[in-house]
Amino acid sequence: MSKPESKAAGKSEVVKDLSMLKQKEMITRNYDALTSAPETGRKVAATFVPGNLNELIQVFGLLNNLPEINAIQNGMRKLSGDYILEAEKRGHSEDVCTYVKADLGSMAKGNLAPNGKPLPRPDVLLLSYTGCFTFMKWFELVRNEYKCPTVMLHVPYQGEGTTTRNMRDYIVKQLKQEVIPKLEQVSGVKFDIDRLRELMRESAKAEDDFVWVLETARHRPSPIDAYFGSVYYTGPIFTAFRGTPDASEYYRLLRAEIEERMAKGLGPITPEGDMKQQKYRLVVEGPPNWTSFREFWKMFYDEGAVVVASSYTKVGGLYDLGFRHDPDHPLESLADYAMGCYTNMNLPQRVGLLEKYMKEYEADGLLINSIKSCNSFSAGQLMMMREIEKRTGKPGAFIETDLVDPRYFSAANVKNRLESYFQMIDQKRRVASAA
Amino acid sequence: MCAAPVPAPSPTAPIVARCQELFDDLDFGAARRWKAAAPGRKVVAFMPVYAPRELVHAAGMLPLGIMGAGESLEVIHGDAYYQSYICRIPRSTLELGITGRLDFVDGFLFPSLCDVIRNLSGIWKLLFPKVYVRYLDVPQNFTPGMADEFWVHELQELREGLGKLAGVEITDDALRDSIAVYNENRRVVREVYAYRAAEPWQAPSSDVYLLMRAGLVLPVEEHTRLLRDWLAAARSEKRQRRDNTRIVLNGVFCEQPPLGLIKAIEMAGCYVVDDDFMLVNRLLIGDVPVEGDPLANLSTAYLTRSEETASKYQPDQAAKGQYIVDAVRRNGAEGVIFAAPSFCDPALLERPMLEERLDRVDVPYIGFKYAENSAQMQPVREQAGTFADSIKLWSTP
Numbered sequence: 141m142s143k144p145e146s147k148a149a150g151k152s153e154v155v156k157d158l159s160m161l162k163q164k165e166m167i168t169r170n171y172d173a174l175t176s177a178p179e180t181g182r183k184v185a186a187t188f189v190p191g192n193l194n195e196l197i198q199v200f201g202l203l204n205n206l207p208e209i210n211a212i213q214n215g216m217r218k219l220s221g222d223y224i225l226e227a228e229k230r231g232h233s234e235d236v237c238t239y240v241k242a243d244l245g246s247m248a249k250g251n252l253a254p255n256g257k258p259l260p261r262p263d264v265l266l267l268s269y270t271g272c273f274t275f276m277k278w279f280e281l282v283r284n285e286y287k288c289p290t291v292m293l294h295v296p297y298q299g300e301g302t303t304t305r306n307m308r309d310y311i312v313k314q315l316k317q318e319v320i321p322k323l324e325q326v327s328g329v330k331f332d333i334d335r336l337r338e339l340m341r342e343s344a345k346a347e348d349d350f351v352w353v354l355e356t357a358r359h360r361p362s363p364i365d366a367y368f369g370s371v372y373y374t375g376p377i378f379t380a381f382r383g384t385p386d387a388s389e390y391y392r393l394l395r396a397e398i399e400e401r402m403a404k405g406l407g408p409i410t411p412e413g414d415m416k417q418q419k420y421r422l423v424v425e426g427p428p429n430w431t432s433f434r435e436f437w438k439m440f441y442d443e444g445a446v447v448v449a450s451s452y453t454k455v456g457g458l459y460d461l462g463f464r465h466d467p468d469h470p471l472e473s474l475a476d477y478a479m480g481c482y483t484n485m486n487l488p489q490r491v492g493l494l495e496k497y498m499k500e501y502e503a504d505g506l507l508i509n510s511i512k513s514c515n516s517f518s519a520g521q522l523m524m525m526r527e528i529e530k531r532t533g534k535p536g537a538f539i540e541t542d543l544v545d546p547r548y549f550s551a552a553n554v555k556n557r558l559e560s561y562f563q564m565i566d567q568k569r570r571v572a573s574a575a
Numbered sequence: 576m577c578a579a580p581v582p583a584p585s586p587t588a589p590i591v592a593r594c595q596e597l598f599d600d601l602d603f604g605a606a607r608r609w610k611a612a613a614p615g616r617k618v619v620a621f622m623p624v625y626a627p628r629e630l631v632h633a634a635g636m637l638p639l640g641i642m643g644a645g646e647s648l649e650v651i652h653g654d655a656y657y658q659s660y661i662c663r664i665p666r667s668t669l670e671l672g673i674t675g676r677l678d679f680v681d682g683f684l685f686p687s688l689c690d691v692i693r694n695l696s697g698i699w700k701l702l703f704p705k706v707y708v709r710y711l712d713v714p715q716n717f718t719p720g721m722a723d724e725f726w727v728h729e730l731q732e733l734r735e736g737l738g739k740l741a742g743v744e745i746t747d748d749a750l751r752d753s754i755a756v757y758n759e760n761r762r763v764v765r766e767v768y769a770y771r772a773a774e775p776w777q778a779p780s781s782d783v784y785l786l787m788r789a790g791l792v793l794p795v796e797e798h799t800r801l802l803r804d805w806l807a808a809a810r811s812e813k814r815q816r817r818d819n820t821r822i823v824l825n826g827v828f829c830e831q832p833p834l835g836l837i838k839a840i841e842m843a844g845c846y847v848v849d850d851d852f853m854l855v856n857r858l859l860i861g862d863v864p865v866e867g868d869p870l871a872n873l874s875t876a877y878l879t880r881s882e883e884t885a886s887k888y889q890p891d892q893a894a895k896g897q898y899i900v901d902a903v904r905r906n907g908a909e910g911v912i913f914a915a916p917s918f919c920d921p922a923l924l925e926r927p928m929l930e931e932r933l934d935r936v937d938v939p940y941i942g943f944k945y946a947e948n949s950a951q952m953q954p955v956r957e958q959a960g961t962f963a964d965s966i967k968l969w970s971t972p
C-alpha cells in the first residue's frame with residue numbers, strides 16, 4: 141500500500157496512511173461545518189460520546205458537537221491546562237472532572253475550534269446520561285451559559301449485570317416522546333425512520349470493519365496497538381461520523397492497511413515509526429492521558445510493549461461482543477447501544493471483560509491507567525486489578541495520570557512504574573520457564 | 576457559704592446521649608440486637624441519598640442507613656481499594672464490610688447518587704457474594720409521564736428481590752401500612768426541622784444531627800417516638816438565645832463531616848436553620864398517599880414531590896438552584912455555608928450554580944471541603960466565625 145505522505149518530525153519519521161489522511165480530512169471538514177454554522181444556518185446539537193445518538197442527530201440534519209472530543213483536542217494541543225486554570229479561577233473546584241473544566245474554561249476564552257474559529261452556540265444539548273453521573277452536572281453548567289433547550293435521555297445502568305426489557309422500554313419511550321419531538325422542533329425537520337434505518341445500516345458496515353481491526357491484535361506480532369493507536373481508530377465510529385459513508389470508507393481503508401501490515405508481519409505504526417519488537421503484550425484499562433499522549437506512548441514503544449486490548453476503546457460501544465446497530469429495530473437498537481457502553485457496565489462485568497481480553501489476546505499483564513478526574517472509570521479499579529491478577533495469575537500494574545490536566549502527568553513516575561512493571565513480567569517469565 | 580447552683584440537667588440530654596451512643600457504635604449493636612430478637616429477622620443496608628425504605632419495612636426487615644464510618648475508625652483495608660483522589664466514604668464503608676462490622680447485613684441497596692456509590696455496588700457484589708446487593712437506578716427524567724412506568728417496574732423488581740430475601744410476599748396492604756408509618760416519621764422529622772428553624776437556640780444542630788442519624792439505625796416506629804420525646808423535652812426547657820447568624824448548610828448529603836465540624840460551625844456563632852444531612856429522612860415532601868397502588872404512589876412522590884439536591888437533574892434551566900434561595904427564604908437564613916466532601920463531584924459541581932443563584936439575590940456564602948476524618952476544626956471555626964461576624968456587621972443598620 142502506498143504511503144502518501146512522509147515527513148521528518150525531529151528524529152522520527154511520521155508516516156501517514158490513507159486512513160489517517162482520510163480521518164484528518166473528515167475532522168477538519170466537521171470542524172469547518174461547525175464553525176461556519178452561524179453563516180450556513182445549520183443547527184448544532186451537543187452531546188456526549190458514550191451511547192451517543194449520532195444516527196438520530198443526522199436524521200434531523202443537525203451537526204454533532206462533542207465536548208469531550210473538544211477537550212481531547214485541546215489536551216493534545218496543550219491548551220487544556222490554561223482552560224482548566226481559567227475554570228478554577230472562576231470558582232470550579234480543583235477536585236472535579238477536568239473534561240468539564242477544560243470545556244468551561246475554553247468557553248470562557250472564546251471556545252475556539254482547532255481551526256482557530258469559535259465553535260457555535262449549541263441549539264440543543266442532548267444529555268445522554270450514560271455511564272457517567274458527571275455528564276448531568278456538565279450540561280447543567282453549560283446550559284447555564286447557553287440557555288438553550290436541553291433534552292435528558294436517562295440511560296439506565298447495568299447494575300445487575302444485564303439489560304432488561306424495562307430499561308429498554310424506558311429509553312425507547314424517552315426517544316419517542318421526548319428526544320425525537322424536541323429534535324424535530326429544534327431542527328424544523330420531520331423525523332424519518334427510513335432515513336434512520338439507512339444511517340444505521342451504514343453504521344453496521346463500519347462496525348464490522350472496526351471489530352475486524354481490533355481483533356487483529358490476537359496475532360503475533362500484533363499489527364495494531366489497541367490503546368494508543370486504536371484511540372484514533374475509534375475516532376469516526378465513536379463521534380460525529382458513525383452512519384456516514386465517510387466512516388465506512390475510513391474503516392475500509394484502515395482494514396486494508398492492517399491486512400497489509402499483517403501479511404508483511406509488521407507491528408503497529410507509531411509516532412516513532414513502525415514498532416519492531418513486541419516483548420510485552422498488555423491489556424489496558426482506563427482512558428489515556430492526552431496532554432502527554434505521545435510521550436506516554438513512546439514509553440511503551442521504547443520498552444517493546446504493545447497493547448492488545450483496552451477498555452477505553454469500548455466506551456463508544458462493545459461491538460466486539462457482537463452489538464451492531466440494527467436497522468430493523470432502530471429505536472430499540474439505539475437503546476441497546478446506549479446501555480451497552482463500557483462505562484455503563486457494572487464492575488463484575490468490567491472485570492469479566494478484562495479477564496476475557498487477557499485470555500483471548502494472550503496478554504502478559506493488565507495495566508491500569510487510573511484517571512484522577514474520572515470516578516466513573518476509576519472508582520473500583522484497584523479492586524479490579526486484584527481480581528484480574530487472581531483470576532489470570534498475570535501481574536497488574538497501576539499508574540495514575542489525568543485526562544487533560546497536565547499537572548497530573550508525572551512522566552518520571554509513570555516511566556519508573558512501567559520499567560519496574562516490565563521487570564516484574566520478565567521475572568515471572570523466568571520463573572515460569574525454569575519451572 | 577453557698578454553693579453555686581448546679582444547673583438542672585437538660586431534659587433532652589438523655590435522648591441525645593442515646594443517639595450519640597448509636598452514632599458512636601460502629602458495630603451497629605442496636606441493629607444486631609433487633610435482628611437477634613426474633614428468629615428469621617433480616618437487615619437491609621442502604622447508602623445515601625434515597626432508598627424506598629417502605630419496601631424493606633413492608634417485608635418485615637430493618638432498613639439500615641450507612642454513611643461511612645466517620646472519624647473514629649482507622650481505615651486500613653479500605654485504602655487498598657481506593658486511590659487518594661476518591662472521596663473517603665466508599666473506603667470507610669468497605670472497611671466496615673471487610674472488618675466484619677456489617678456481617679449481619681443481609682441486603683445492601685446502592686442508590687444512583689454518583690459513580691462512586693454506583694461502582695461500590697459492583698465491589699460489594701464481588702466481595703460479598705452472599706449479600707443481596709441491588710443498584711437502584713433512581714430516575715433522572717422528570718418530564719411528566721416519562722419515568723413512572725420504569726420506576727414502578729424497578730420498584731416491583733426490588734419488591735420481589737426483597738420479598739425473596741425475607742421469605743415473604745410483600746403485599747400491597749403491607750406496603751400501604753409501611754407508607755403510613757414512614758409518613759408519620761417524615762412529618763415528625765419535618766416538625767423537628769421547623770422547630771429548629773423557628774427557635775434554633777433551642778435545638779443545637781449537633782443534637783438535631785444525632786437525632787436524624789439515629790433514624791438510620793433504629794426501627795422507624797422507635798425513631799418517630801424518639802423524635803417526639805425529644806420535641807417535648809426541648810419545648811419544656813428554655814435555652815439561652817444568642818445573637819447568632821442563621822445559616823443554611825449545603826453539600827453534606829453523602830460523606831459526613833466529623834461531628835466536631837458541625838459543632839465548630841455552631842460555636843463560631845452560626846445557627847444552622849436548614850441542611851441536607853440524611854436527606855432520606857425527608858426527601859419525599861408531604862405524605863405519600865396510602866390509598867391506591869402503593870408502588871405508583873411511591874414513584875409519583877419521588878418524581879413529583881421530592882426535595883432537590885445535587886444528584887437530581889433539574890430539567891428547567893430557569894429553576895436550577897432556586898432551591899437554595901428557597902431554603903434561605905423559608906428559614907429566614909442570612910447566609911449559606913457550602914461544605915462538601917473532598918473529591919465529591921456532585922456537591923462540587925453543583926456549588927457554582929448555587930452560588931450564582933445566591934449572588935443574584937445578594938445572599939452571602941462561604942465554602943470549604945472536608946473529609947469524614949478531618950482533624951483540623953480550627954480553620955473551619957475561624958472561617959465560619961468571620962463569616963458570621965461579617966453578616967452581623969453588614970446587617971447592622
Ligand code: SF4
Binds near residue numbers: 237274513514515
Ligand atoms: S467523569 Fe469520566 S466519563 Fe464522566 S465526563 Fe469526566 S472523564 Fe468523562
Ligand code: SF4
Binds near residue numbers: 663664688922
Ligand atoms: S461523597 Fe460525593 S463523590 Fe463520594 S460517594 Fe458521596 S456523593 Fe459520591
